[in-house]
Amino acid sequence: MNVIVLGGTFGIGFELAKKYLGKSKNLIILGRNDEKLNEIKNQFSGKNTNIITEKLDVTSLENTRNVLSKIIDELKQIDLVIYSSGFYKPNNTFDVDIDLYRKTIEVNFMGLINVMSVILPQLKKQQNGHVAMISSLAGFFGLPNSSGYGPSKAAMMNYSESIYNDCKKNNIFVSLINPGFVKTRLTDQNTFEMPFLMSAEKAASIIYQGLEKKKYDITFPMVMSFLFKFIRILPRPIFFFFLKFMVKT
Numbered sequence: 001m002n003v004i005v006l007g008g009t010f011g012i013g014f015e016l017a018k019k020y021l022g023k024s025k026n027l028i029i030l031g032r033n034d035e036k037l038n039e040i041k042n043q044f045s046g047k048n049t050n051i052i053t054e055k056l057d058v059t060s061l062e063n064t065r066n067v068l069s070k071i072i073d074e075l076k077q078i079d080l081v082i083y084s085s086g087f088y089k090p091n092n093t094f095d096v097d098i099d100l101y102r103k104t105i106e107v108n109f110m111g112l113i114n115v116m117s118v119i120l121p122q123l124k125k126q127q128n129g130h131v132a133m134i135s136s137l138a139g140f141f142g143l144p145n146s147s148g149y150g151p152s153k154a155a156m157m158n159y160s161e162s163i164y165n166d167c168k169k170n171n172i173f174v175s176l177i178n179p180g181f182v183k184t185r186l187t188d189q190n191t192f193e194m195p196f197l198m199s200a201e202k203a204a205s206i207i208y209q210g211l212e213k214k215k216y217d218i219t220f221p222m223v224m225s226f227l228f229k230f231i232r233i234l235p236r237p238i239f240f241f242f243l244k245f246m247v248k249t
């Protein structure tokens with residue numbers, strides 16, 4: 001099995017990559033941080049899995065295409081692609097930082113599309129494979145202070161639904177992963193209370209089990225999953241009333 005993890009240098013992606021050590025023939029870990037990529041190459045080697053690390057910035061289509069095409073040429077078969085590259089910064093409703101919105105969409109959504117522009121034709125050619133993308137509970141509806149991040153994650157959700165049936169026809173599985181709060185560099189910025197905050201190791205275990213079962217919807221923790229799916233369908237006046245109490249600063 002050949003597994004590619006985009007954003008495998010830190011956080012959830014890093015912990016998830018660890019799960020495929022000894023279980024995959026080739027494990028390809030991609031990210032921008034050279035130092036961390038070298039460290040991972042040393043740390044992960046010697047576990048019966050060939051480790052390939054490459055520097056890749058998903059916001060550059062040229063870089064993404066070059067790196068992924070080289071990997072495909074070399075390995076010929078790609079079994080699982082996990083998109084864990086992500087960017088988050090809380091933002092203010094009235095102080096509209098255009099660069100922040102643009103960067104968030106560039107990394108979280110356009111980065112995914114850059115990757116898929118190379119990966120999906122290859123999986124179609126193979127007539128098998130599995131693509132998994134990490135969205136967020138924040139994509140279910142517009143949370144306060146998340147008007148940049150939330151829409152980028154909602155776009156990922158919509159995209160995964162849109163490609164699902166075409167992929168299925170070609171024997172390609174799609175998984176959409178929606179975690180709640182996970183302790184990483186990303187959430188270390190938050191100053192508000194984060195209910196059910198879990199470690200990246202725990203999140204990676206839940207995701208790994210879901211991916212093994214080829215589940216489409218991997219949303220967790222369970223309580224928040226139910227709550228978010230319920231709140232989403234409420235009539236708007238009740239929805240907005242609930243929303244006022246959802247993020248405590």
Ligand SMILES: NC(=O)c1ccc[n+]([C@@H]2O[C@H](COP(=O)([O-])OP(=O)(O)OC[C@H]3O[C@@H](n4cnc5c(N)ncnc54)[C@H](OP(=O)(O)O)[C@@H]3O)[C@@H](O)[C@H]2O)c1
Pocket residue numbers: 006007008009010011012013014030031032033036056057058059083084085086087088107111134135136137178179180181182183184185186187
């Ligand atoms: N933590 C949470 O509570 C939480 C909750 C829901 C969803 N998520 C999602 O889970 C995913 C992983 O987040 P995390 O919490 O593990 O954060 P993290 O520790 O900051 O990891 C993010 C990863 O994305 C990579 N990355 C960032 N910009 C990139 C770019 N331009 N090109 C390529 N790679 C890039 C980073 O690697 P380099 O810096 O080496 O490029 C890093 O490996 C994200 O999509 C995030 O939105 C997280």
